[in-house]
Amino acid sequence: MGAFTRHLRDNGFRVGMPETEMALRSMPLLDVGDPRELRMALKAICAADAAGYAKFDDLFDAYWHNPGRSRTEHKPVSNLNQDQGAFSNISKFLSQHDTGETGDTDTPDNDNHGEADSDGEGKLVSTETVNNDKTDMREFLLPEDRAMAERAAHRIAAAIRYRRSRRRKAARKGALIDLRRVIRRSVSSGGEPMQLLRRRRPDRPVHLVAILDVSGSMTLYARVFLAFLRGLIDVDQRADAFVFHTSLMCVSDALRDSDTLRAVNRLSMMAQGFGGGTRIGHCLDQFTSQYAGRMLGRRSVVIIMSDGYDTGSSERVGAAMEKLKRKGCKTIWLNPLIGWKDYEPVAASMAAALPHVDVFAPCNTLESLAALEEELERL
Amino acid sequence: MTWTDLKTRLDDAGYVASDELAMAIHIALQLERPILLEGDAGVGKTQIAKTLAEIEDTELIRLQCYEGLDAAASIYEWNYQRQLLSIRASADSGTSTGDIENRIFSREFLLERPLLRAIQQERPPVLLIDEIDRADEEFEAFLLEILSDFQITVPELGTITATSRPIVVLTANGTRDLSDALRRRCIYSFVPYPDRETELSILAKRGPELSPQLARQIVGFVQALRKEDLEKKPGIAETLDWAAALAGLGLKDLTDDPVALQASLVALLKTEADQATIPGPVAQRLAGAAG
Numbered sequence: 001m002g003a004f005t006r007h008l009r010d011n012g013f014r015v016g017m018p019e020t021e022m023a024l025r026s027m028p029l030l031d032v033g034d035p036r037e038l039r040m041a042l043k044a045i046c047a048a049d050a051a052g053y054a055k056f057d058d059l060f061d062a063y064w065h066n067p068g069r070s071r072t073e074h075k076p077v078s079n080l081n082q083d084q085g086a087f088s089n090i091s092k093f094l095s096q097h098d099t100g101e102t103g104d105t106d107t108p109d110n111d112n113h114g115e116a117d118s119d120g121e122g123k124l125v126s127t128e129t130v131n132n133d134k135t136d137m138r139e140f141l142l143p144e145d146r147a148m149a150e151r152a153a154h155r156i157a158a159a160i161r162y163r164r165s166r167r168r169k170a171a172r173k174g175a176l177i178d179l180r181r182v183i184r185r186s187v188s189s190g191g192e193p194m195q196l197l198r199r200r201r202p203d204r205p206v207h208l209v210a211i212l213d214v215s216g217s218m219t220l221y222a223r224v225f226l227a228f229l230r231g232l233i234d235v236d237q238r239a240d241a242f243v244f245h246t247s248l249m250c251v252s253d254a255l256r257d258s259d260t261l262r263a264v265n266r267l268s269m270m271a272q273g274f275g276g277g278t279r280i281g282h283c284l285d286q287f288t289s290q291y292a293g294r295m296l297g298r299r300s301v302v303i304i305m306s307d308g309y310d311t312g313s314s315e316r317v318g319a320a321m322e323k324l325k326r327k328g329c330k331t332i333w334l335n336p337l338i339g340w341k342d343y344e345p346v347a348a349s350m351a352a353a354l355p356h357v358d359v360f361a362p363c364n365t366l367e368s369l370a371a372l373e374e375e376l377e378r379l
Numbered sequence: 380m381t382w383t384d385l386k387t388r389l390d391d392a393g394y395v396a397s398d399e400l401a402m403a404i405h406i407a408l409q410l411e412r413p414i415l416l417e418g419d420a421g422v423g424k425t426q427i428a429k430t431l432a433e434i435e436d437t438e439l440i441r442l443q444c445y446e447g448l449d450a451a452a453s454i455y456e457w458n459y460q461r462q463l464l465s466i467r468a469s470a471d472s473g474t475s476t477g478d479i480e481n482r483i484f485s486r487e488f489l490l491e492r493p494l495l496r497a498i499q500q501e502r503p504p505v506l507l508i509d510e511i512d513r514a515d516e517e518f519e520a521f522l523l524e525i526l527s528d529f530q531i532t533v534p535e536l537g538t539i540t541a542t543s544r545p546i547v548v549l550t551a552n553g554t555r556d557l558s559d560a561l562r563r564r565c566i567y568s569f570v571p572y573p574d575r576e577t578e579l580s581i582l583a584k585r586g587p588e589l590s591p592q593l594a595r596q597i598v599g600f601v602q603a604l605r606k607e608d609l610e611k612k613p614g615i616a617e618t619l620d621w622a623a624a625l626a627g628l629g630l631k632d633l634t635d636d637p638v639a640l641q642a643s644l645v646a647l648l649k650t651e652a653d654q655a656t657i658p659g660p661v662a663q664r665l666a667g668a669a670g
Contacts, residue, residue: 014559022410029409030382030402037382037402044403048562050417053569179459187466187480 007063008046011055015046035064149224153231174200206299208232208239209329211287213306215245215278221336225305225363230255232303240295244283250291280306280349281316288323300329305363307337308350318352325356338362381405394423394430395573395581403568404431413526413547415511415562418570421614424550427570428507431546438504440545442493444514450521454531456490457483484535494522498529498541506545512557519561526564575602578618586619587626596633597622599669604647609656613647621646633666640666 001023005015022045030037039060047053181197210229214222229241233255240252284304296302302324310317325331333353338361354360362368382398382405389396389404396404404427407414416424432439442453462483469479491499497506511519525531529541549565551557573581578598582589589597597618605612613621624646628639641659648654657665 014563018563022412025410026406029406036398040399040402041406043399044406044566044568047567047569048559049567050569053567180457183457183459183462183466183483186463187476187483193463 004042004063005046008059011059013046013052013059014048019046038064147227149227150231150234153228154235171198171200174198176200205236205238206301207295208236208301208303209242209291209295210239210303210305211242211244211248211284213245213278213280213304214243215309217278217307217309218305218336221305226255228305240291242287242291244278244280244286246279246282248283248286248290278306278310279312280308280310280353281312281314281320284317284320284324288320288327292324292327296324296327296329300327301332302329303332303334304357305334305336307335308347308353310347310349312349314348314352317349318356321353321356330358331356332359332361333357334361334363336363388434389430392430392433393584394426395577395584396427397573397577400427400568400570403566407566408546410566411544413549413565415549415551415557415565415567416570417551417567419572419612419614420552421612421616422570422572423615424552424570425507425509428505428509428548428550431548432505435503435505435546437502437546438500439507440493440497440504441507441509443509444511444518446513446515448514448518451492453492453518454494454521454525455492455533458488458490462488486536489533489536494525495531495539497545498525498531498543499539500543500545503543504545506547508547508549510551511549511561512551516558519558523558523561523564572605572612573615575599578602578615581615582618582622586622589622589626590631593625593630593632594622596666596669597625600633600665601647603665603669604657607656609648609653610650611648611653613649617647617649633669634663637663 001020005013005020005023008015023042026041026045030041032038039057042060043053043056047056176199178197178199182193182195185195185197186193210232212218212222212225212229218225226243229251233239233241233252240250241255243249243251321331335350382402385405385408386396386398386401389401404414406412416427418424428441429439465483465488466479469482474482489495493506497504508522511522514522526547529544530538532538549561575598578601579594582594582598586594601613601618601621621643624643625633628636628643630636630639630643633640637659641662644654644657644662648657
């Protein structure tokens, strides 16, 4: 039994002594000679979520029906959970990609191909004190700017971190009277409620989820945005980050890497490995079906950073956004192109997504990122 | 009692459980563990608790969770109005403050909410904590405490220990991920949509009187419908509603009357988008293939 739970643990189950004990206690309740009964019983005890429940039968068969097999021979089974996001060690998964791609992905990220309108016109021109704050992000990659991007992220994360809770707590001021405390106090004044104590709804942390487009058209911004992403992740242990181009990847773990530069390099390298097109709809779909159920609630804010240029169908983007919205979260779409002169959201996917976006804002300069703070506070 | 006995008893009470589910419930009952049921809406998770209460011939105490659910609504609350009146009454009769306080913070003034009520029954009741994922993390935390010790502390009164351990059934459908701690304390079972055979026997048990041919068609149609890309897949309750509607319309065969068929789909498809996904011809095709 102990060995079997270890086998499960190796395959991403969170089981330990209590489960082993429970399993042993359940043995007298069933006909242990019947493998089917044993399997069903152990499944009920050891599986703890839908993914584990689906996987259990294979693991059970692999262990009990192949006696004498060594653990290495179980590898095909344990590979199963590598693509099941829930348990797999993401950074390991990512680094595998890294080594696979390094050969041809080591290109620096300021090649201009795929950027149709990347001339000087794109800059935001509105200030006398010209400094890096106002430079379009395409133009800088200095470490201090990266630090700045992270700082902006910190501020933004702080601004949207709290939303009103529905629970109530005792407080000095508040909309509701705290009867329990009022009664208690009024005992001493002969039942006269002299002092009205109150309750109010305290602020609660929100769960931030950032989704960054790292496709060809976004290459120029990718580095800074990654720094921004890291900033968000830094502030809040519960925040999650994803990058996508033609498919979606969870990068929260890699971003928590203590070395900023290494994390950013590793990610941008990985991201560019795929370079080409963007399938926003597909990736958002993937997000809603794979991760949203697990991580989104009414207290979530989803930040999508993309220019909306898509090689997939725009209807799909609309539908995916609608689905996302139905989870009850708030959505913010940051588009680096808004900062440009005369920008209209004409890209079909962008137009399809717009009705489901709560805040649609520019993010092509650090200042515009910082300016978001105020807007997001109102969310 | 073995798990097959339990399955038969559930069956007799009108609940068709899969082997895996029956086994999970059996273990949960024998080991006195809470059972956590996950699955899409409408697969009969709540019904399990009701049926369990029925076969155990005991009370069903239900706690519906929602965001912002707190101790006052789930465990206990003092009866403030009575307290206030009582203080006034005793103040006039000149009772000392200490006595008043002792009096108004006695059991007499305590309003029991589902969790407190559940641990105070003579006979172990079935405690259904419905849609636990709708409640917030804080609630989950104190629920954990109650589920492990089965005792509740009221500051003014002291600790109230359970007179009997309730049979706890928790349901969730993925609004929010549950904490590992809670999951690990429970026996887990994932309740899928029923397969064709199971759904047929559910329909036979709980649905209206139908010809075998129509029953097969109904189940085939609903099973096919669940494979379509719908926002809200029809659950068992929807199947039963629809069967009742068709029986009410007096339909003998799904392919007989396209207009009535399309009209009756309101019992299965609950959003506008879903209704648009299944227009007349598609419904016809599904009905034709469902026999």
